[in-house]
Amino acid sequence: MKLNSASLALPLFALTASAWEVRRGDEHPFIHVPLADVDDYTSGKVHMMIMEAMTAYVDEIRADVVHATGIFDPTLGIEPVTKYTPCIDGHAAGPGPNNTYGCRNLDLYSFTPHGDLGSKVKVGNDIWGWAHTSSDGVTREFGLVGQMDGTAFVEVLPTGQIAYLGRLPTQTETSIWRDIKVIGHYAYIGSEAPGHGIQVFDLTKLLDTSLLEDPKEFSIETDLTSLYDGLPAGSSHNVVAHEEKNLLVAVGSVPRLSACAAGLIFIDVSDPENPVTAGCAAEDGYVHDAQCLTYYGPDEKYNGTDVCYSFNEDTFTIYDISDLSSPTVISATFYHGVSYSHQGWVFDEKNQSYLLLNDEYDEVFTRGWATDQKTTTYIWDIMDLSRPVLTGYYKSPAVAIDHNLYIQDGLVYESNYRSGLRIVDASSIADDPTGAGFFEAAFFDVHPEDDAIGGEAQFGGAWSTYPYFKSGYILTNTLERGLFVVKLNKTE
Numbered sequence: 001m002k003l004n005s006a007s008l009a010l011p012l013f014a015l016t017a018s019a020w021e022v023r024r025g026d027e028h029p030f031i032h033v034p035l036a037d038v039d040d041y042t043s044g045k046v047h048m049m050i051m052e053a054m055t056a057y058v059d060e061i062r063a064d065v066v067h068a069t070g071i072f073d074p075t076l077g078i079e080p081v082t083k084y085t086p087c088i089d090g091h092a093a094g095p096g097p098n099n100t101y102g103c104r105n106l107d108l109y110s111f112t113p114h115g116d117l118g119s120k121v122k123v124g125n126d127i128w129g130w131a132h133t134s135s136d137g138v139t140r141e142f143g144l145v146g147q148m149d150g151t152a153f154v155e156v157l158p159t160g161q162i163a164y165l166g167r168l169p170t171q172t173e174t175s176i177w178r179d180i181k182v183i184g185h186y187a188y189i190g191s192e193a194p195g196h197g198i199q200v201f202d203l204t205k206l207l208d209t210s211l212l213e214d215p216k217e218f219s220i221e222t223d224l225t226s227l228y229d230g231l232p233a234g235s236s237h238n239v240v241a242h243e244e245k246n247l248l249v250a251v252g253s254v255p256r257l258s259a260c261a262a263g264l265i266f267i268d269v270s271d272p273e274n275p276v277t278a279g280c281a282a283e284d285g286y287v288h289d290a291q292c293l294t295y296y297g298p299d300e301k302y303n304g305t306d307v308c309y310s311f312n313e314d315t316f317t318i319y320d321i322s323d324l325s326s327p328t329v330i331s332a333t334f335y336h337g338v339s340y341s342h343q344g345w346v347f348d349e350k351n352q353s354y355l356l357l358n359d360e361y362d363e364v365f366t367r368g369w370a371t372d373q374k375t376t377t378y379i380w381d382i383m384d385l386s387r388p389v390l391t392g393y394y395k396s397p398a399v400a401i402d403h404n405l406y407i408q409d410g411l412v413y414e415s416n417y418r419s420g421l422r423i424v425d426a427s428s429i430a431d432d433p434t435g436a437g438f439f440e441a442a443f444f445d446v447h448p449e450d451d452a453i454g455g456e457a458q459f460g461g462a463w464s465t466y467p468y469f470k471s472g473y474i475l476t477n478t479l480e481r482g483l484f485v486v487k488l489n490k491t492e
Ligand SMILES: *[C@@H]1O[C@H](CO)[C@@H](O)[C@H](O)[C@H]1NC(C)=O
Pocket: 067, 069, 071, 097, 098, 449
């Protein structure tokens, strides 16, 4: 299904423009006009529309209906890239057809198709990472690569090549949605697959060097540390890690009419062998994604308490979770152009003053600041948690929908589906929170098929990126191709 306003089977909701103040010069008034009626968010109709469009795209690439050349054909695929392939004159060229990628300031170190990472379905999704330093000071870095049919484990070698070490299959069915986080040396893996639960996997199993020669299919029965089965239907849309507190938070655990309303479900994982439900936050309904942290920042009232910044479809919502048995909503805020509040990240965990948010539907439906379909990132001043202020936006030079973003040292790593990994320098945020000083520092376009037409606001390409390895290797997982390992090269 191609996404456009004709595929929007919802009554478009026409609110009279309320008088929101202008916050970026007089360029754009802030007007709250939601994409759809509040009931269509609450019932899940809007989210279902996104999931159906994604499902249609995955069916299409798997059936290879549109791409008759066979590039997404699960039996053919694209050749791996196993050697350093620098970005030269705007392109990094791997072997074989359909293996050349637009880029700037990022070099390709390796590309591994999902099929070479043990997947039979060959469709990817989320990714996270884990690093281990031995007693003699040797650090090894590992990628946890989400796929429809399981999680592939890879080691990122010092050369930027990867070694496939094995995989943990899905606990039940395959699903387009799998999400992975790490607390300590345990991976927590949730999925939309019904009855899946959350797999708890001890990552020290990956330290066994025999896996480098002989990858292992781990057992969903005997190789799990535990399986958390406290979710209402076993499914979750994302899992969130509050590492400091050994707290895992499952979000989007339908049904929406269950006691936790598919909101935040708190799981105490202090003892990974016995994860324990510690409460839930139903107050603002469905939570699509979140970042949960101990709060350090200018809002003295909350200093040192625990909060979740949550992306709740039609709002940006902040919770006080200091009492897990009775969490409260500090604020729930609409914003200009809100279409599907999807995910976001604080700019600085040590001084939580700003946050960047991505909206998954503003580009598709050409709303708010995204009328030209260039990927739009929303800038929030969160210095007063009870009144977050949308101060401006950053607009990518490329047309695409945005998906997950993560931030480190002033750089924003955006996985913008068909325009790939886009790294945005946001270090000017405190000087100018309108975003006028943000700029694209680098990009690596993992989905060249739409380059000739200048990009498309459709699903496909980059799902998520893990940017936190000390080595500087950046891992981007894609829907249809596989795993890319890239690294910034500022010497272009
Ligand atoms: C893939 O490569 C082949 C051979 O070069 C080319 O004919 C085809 O158009 C490419 N497919 C896409 C979708 O770009």
